[in-house]
Amino acid sequence: MPTKLARIAFGAFIQKEWKHIFRDRKTILILFGMPLVQILIFGFALSNEVKHARIAVFDQSNDSFSQELVKRLDASRHFDVVARLNHPSEVQEAFQAGEIRLVVVIPPGFENALHAFHRAPLQLLADGSDPNLGTTVVHYAASIVAASQEDLLGQQSLPYGFETELRMMFNPQLEAAYNFVPGVMAMILLLICAMMTSVAIVREKENGNMEVLLVSPVKPLWIILAKTIPYLVLSTANICSILLLSYFVLDVPVRGSVPLLIGGSLIFTVTALSLGMFVSSIAHTQTVAMFGTLVGLFLPSLMFSDFMFPVDNMPEPLRLISYILPSRWYFYIVKSVMIKGLGLAGIWKELLILSGMTLVLLLVSIRKFDNRLAL
Amino acid sequence: MEAIIARSLSKTYRSGKSQTHALKGIDLDIQEGELFGLVGPDGAGKTTLIRILVSLILPDQGTASVGGLDVVRNFGLLRQQIGYVPGRFSLYQDLTVHENLHFFASVFGVNAEEQYGLVREIYKYLEPFRDRKAGQLSGGMKQKLALSCALIHRPSVLFLDEPTTGVDAVSRREFWVLLSQLRNQGMTIFVSTPYMDEAARCDRVGLIQEGRLLRIDPPTAIVRDFPLTLYALSTDLMSRVKPDLASCAEVLSAFAFGANYHLTFQTSAGPQACVRMLEQKGHTNIRLEVIQPGIEDCFMYFMKGS
Numbered sequence: 036m037p038t039k040l041a042r043i044a045f046g047a048f049i050q051k052e053w054k055h056i057f058r059d060r061k062t063i064l065i066l067f068g069m070p071l072v073q074i075l076i077f078g079f080a081l082s083n084e085v086k087h088a089r090i091a092v093f094d095q096s097n098d099s100f101s102q103e104l105v106k107r108l109d110a111s112r113h114f115d116v117v118a119r120l121n122h123p124s125e126v127q128e129a130f131q132a133g134e135i136r137l138v139v140v141i142p143p144g145f146e147n148a149l150h151a152f153h154r155a156p157l158q159l160l161a162d163g164s165d166p167n168l169g170t171t172v173v174h175y176a177a178s179i180v181a182a183s184q185e186d187l188l189g190q191q192s193l194p195y196g197f198e199t200e201l202r203m204m205f206n207p208q209l210e211a212a213y214n215f216v217p218g219v220m221a222m223i224l225l226l227i228c229a230m231m232t233s234v235a236i237v238r239e240k241e242n243g244n245m246e247v248l249l250v251s252p253v254k255p256l257w258i259i260l261a262k263t264i265p266y267l268v269l270s271t272a273n274i275c276s277i278l279l280l281s282y283f284v285l286d287v288p289v290r291g292s293v294p295l296l297i298g299g300s301l302i303f304t305v306t307a308l309s310l311g312m313f314v315s316s317i318a319h320t321q322t323v324a325m326f327g328t329l330v331g332l333f334l335p336s337l338m339f340s341d342f343m344f345p346v347d348n349m350p351e352p353l354r355l356i357s358y359i360l361p362s363r364w365y366f367y368i369v370k371s372v373m374i375k376g377l378g379l380a381g382i383w384k385e386l387l388i389l390s391g392m393t394l395v396l397l398l399v400s401i402r403k404f405d406n407r408l409a410l
Numbered sequence: 411m412e413a414i415i416a417r418s419l420s421k422t423y424r425s426g427k428s429q430t431h432a433l434k435g436i437d438l439d440i441q442e443g444e445l446f447g448l449v450g451p452d453g454a455g456k457t458t459l460i461r462i463l464v465s466l467i468l469p470d471q472g473t474a475s476v477g478g479l480d481v482v483r484n485f486g487l488l489r490q491q492i493g494y495v496p497g498r499f500s501l502y503q504d505l506t507v508h509e510n511l512h513f514f515a516s517v518f519g520v521n522a523e524e525q526y527g528l529v530r531e532i533y534k535y536l537e538p539f540r541d542r543k544a545g546q547l548s549g550g551m552k553q554k555l556a557l558s559c560a561l562i563h564r565p566s567v568l569f570l571d572e573p574t575t576g577v578d579a580v581s582r583r584e585f586w587v588l589l590s591q592l593r594n595q596g597m598t599i600f601v602s603t604p605y606m607d608e609a610a611r612c613d614r615v616g617l618i619q620e621g622r623l624l625r626i627d628p629p630t631a632i633v634r635d636f637p638l639t640l641y642a643l644s645t646d647l648m649s650r651v652k653p654d655l656a657s658c659a660e661v662l663s664a665f666a667f668g669a670n671y672h673l674t675f676q677t678s679a680g681p682q683a684c685v686r687m688l689e690q691k692g693h694t695n696i697r698l699e700v701i702q703p704g705i706e707d708c709f710m711y712f713m714k715g716s
Contacts, residue, residue: 040519047516058504132556243500250464250494251517253484367646406485408466 044253048261055235056265065231070223071280077215078285085171091118096145100187105111107183108139113175130162137161137172142155162178205290205374216281217369218342220300221362223277224270225336228329229314233268236315237324246408255404259315263308270304271297286325290376299372299382302389309396310361316403336362364388385390413567413598414440414463416588419472421458432458434621435472440600445593447612448602449709455502455621457497459712460571464494464635476567490518493565495556497572497602503545507536507555511562518563532588550581557588568592568680570601572699574608586611604658606706610652615705619713629705636703636711638662643671647691658684672707673698 074401090108093103111118118135120126129135140349141156142148148155159176161169202204205213216401248258281287286301289296310332335377337343339357347355357363371377372387379386416438423430432455440446448456461467463476465485474481479488484574501510507624511533515522523670535554539547544555553573560568570589574582586616593599593613601612609615610629617624617632643664645651651671655664660680675681682700688696703711 044517044519047513047672049503051509051513054505054509055502084512242503243498244502246466246498247494247500247514248517249466250489250492251514252519253517280627407468408461 037133041253041257042166045261046256048253048258049264052265053234054268056131062231066227066269066273070219070225070277071383073219074216074277074280077219078212078281082223085136085168085175087115088113088168088172089134090114090137090139090172090176091126091135092139092141093120093123093126093145094139094141096141096147098146100146100149103187104141104180105139108148108179110197111179113172113179126160130160135162135266137176138167139176146268150296161366171263177291210341212281212285212287214342214370216277216285216287217373220274220369221272221303221340221342221366222279222337224300224335225307225310225327225333225362227270227273228263228266228304229311229332230325231327232263232308232311233314233318233324234321235266236262236312237238237321238313241320249406255406256401259312259400259404265367266311267304267308270306270307271301274300274304283335287373289373291372291378293381294382295379296369299365299368299386299389302393303361304385306361306365306389306393306396307398309393312400313396313403316400323360324381336360339363342366349392361389361392364392411442411550412439413442413444414438414446414464414474414476416459416474416598417472419459419462419469419474420522421455421462421467421470421661431621433462433469436606436616436621436623438474438616438623438626440598442489443596445589445599445611445613446601448600448618449606449615450602450604450618451484452477452604454618456604456618457571458621459618460494460569460602464492464569465489470561490564493560493563493568495560495568495570495573497575499544499556500543500557501552501556503562504543505599506543507543507547508540510555511558514559515562520563522562525562525564526716528564529561531591532558535584548581549577550585553577553581553585554588557585561592565597567598567600570599572602572604574603582608596649605703606709609709610705617712623665624712632708632712633705636708638711640701640703640707641673641698642667642701643673643674643684644669644697645688645694646695647693650691650693653689654688654693655684656684658687660673660684662712663711665707667706671680672710674711 092105092108094105094410105116108114114137118129120129120138126138126140129138138160140160142156142158145155157180159173161173163169200233239248239258245258249255278289278293278296282289311328314324314327314332318327335356339346339349339360340363341351341357346363349357368382368385368389371382375381375398418430418435419433419436421433421611423432428492436455437460448459450456458467462469463474463481465481465488468482476488477491479491481488494715502513505513512522515523515525532554535552536558544552547555549667555687557570557573559573560570574585582605589599589601590611603609612629614628615632616626627635642649652664652666653662655673660675660677662674662680663677664671673684675684685696685698
């Protein structure tokens with residue numbers, strides 16, 4: 036087929052694909068509603084950030100220092116002091132009632148000890164039945180205590196003894212958004228590019244459209260490629276809208292270069308598209324394509340991309356799974372560029388891995404495309 | 411010259427342990443400009459044969475060529491020269507009539523407006539619905555649209571797989587008139603159908619059953635070759651005719667045709683014996699008369715005989 040005709044046919048395919056997308060309300064809803072909803076849900080509802088945790092205070096010294104400390108804890112947006120305890124036995128009861136996340140125990144003679152020894156013990160008791168929450172509230176409390184200490188005593192004059200200072204690099208406030216925005220980007224691109232594309236391609240097989248299209252001079256590969264183009268465009272738009280949303284609504288900074296971030300995202304988009312093409316070359320029905328991408332791709336990506344659970348703590352076989360998941364590398368790229376502000380030098384390896392995966396997937400799916408009808 | 415040639419085509423489908431022999435050695439020669447009908451019951455292998463000829467599936471054995479192009483080796487060129495209307499509506503339901511036509515024109519690299527002359531006869535039926543979504547058309551309209559899309563690039567050979575299945579009688583007649591017009595313009599047409607009455611409209615008919623072509627002949631030759639005398643039977647007790655006939659040894663075959671039964675007999679004494687038997691069984695107003703066999707009678711006969 037002469038190239039000019041090929042171009043006309045290719046253009047007609049892309050045009051047709053746009054019509055499919057914009058005439059199906061469900062598709063539109065997933066394409067444009069999902070990124071918005073996910074960002075907002077993760078941003079405002081589902082967060083492991085602790086706000087207004089209910090805490091109790093067992094202040095046995097009740098001096099000006101201890102009172103100041105309690106006041107500061109209460110003033111923080113992380114904590115609300117809801118109970119004052121008067122007896123050690125009440126500590127257990129408070130936790131058992133389940134309302135209290137943290138008990139601050141201030142021993143007798145707190146202020147005196149500070150003045151006399153420049154150090155005073157302080158006990159933070161957290162509910163360990165939810166380890167993540169427990170650790171988080173202890174961290175918050177410790178950083179508030181440390182800050183108050185400096186304010187109240189000024190620089191410590193006596194140089195004896197160790198002093199630990201905690202600081203969470205790149206994210207001192209422990210903002211959850213810093214972690215989930217890169218994660219949501221990876222998941223949304225995966226869903227749109229891999230799932231929507233594979234379903235759209237398989238729909239043509241299932242509806243029998245492929246049967247007429249195959250008996251035409253257009254090569255099957257072009258048919259498939261034409262289907263991916265609109266999704267590539269839409270994904271790019273989604274990347275931009277997610278970045279804008281997280282910057283303006285969730286106050287997540289973009290510390291590295293924006294072009295680098297978008298470039299990396301485009302590479303991942305192509306990876307996800309080739310995953311979609313690969314799935315569509317195996318699946319024969321839309322249901323199979325959808326569940327295949329959800330169970331075989333989306334769930335593992337959610338679990339093993341370092342996004343929800345730290346991969347470093349996983350046993351070796353599970354870590355191997357994470358190595359073959361493109362989203363893991365993309366998650367790392369976005370986090371590095373966006374949050375840590377790394378440049379190309381810091382992520383070239385990951386970019387290379389993603390590109391390699393894309394190449395392999397493309398080659399495999401192109402080889403698998405059949406010029407004939409699969410029965 | 412032959413537009414379609416098939417030599418001992420065989421195809422077996424395997425799924426797990428079970429095998430289905432869809433085609434068992436098909437030989438076929440179809441002339442250029444011929445309107446050829448492939449007639450047979452569901453599951454006879456009609457769709458498989460068409461799909462092999464349009465290069466959609468590969469035969470296990472045998473060779474075939476369309477317009478001189480081998481369906482296995484030259485499928486790229488072949489696909490530019492044929493038109494294909496699959497058995498199942500395969501256009502885009504969410505695109506309008508007009509959009510579908512334009513899309514398929516572009517796919518074949520032609521301009522829909524320039525090619526309009528070729529499909530005008532068909533498209534005039536569709537013109538009032540040009541902005542309606544294809545999914546909302548009636549069965550007959552859908553098939554006319556599918557035909558228009560298959561013709562838009564002026565194919566030299568047109569394949570249609572059961573184009574009139576699920577289409578009302580009026581649309582079916584219109585559709586066959588359109589096919590005859592195309593044939594008159596010189597196009598070779600290969601059409602399959604489970605409706606035997608449609609076979610009479612073809613130049614030649616191939617009767618296919620269980621993957622074998624029983625015979626290929628013009629419809630007139632098939633009717634002429636009917637070797638028996640055919641009778642039409644009606645009584646006042648039609649509901650009991652079938653079980654009663656079963657007990658009559660003289661009856662060779664009996665098929666319900668509309669309000670009548672069409673019968674053939676073992677011997678020339680059969681008709682009389684049959685009428686006597688029916689009278690004994692309490693049938694009244696018995697009418698048994700000799701009729702000319704239609705093409706359907708012939709198919710019933712040849713299929714039973716095979």
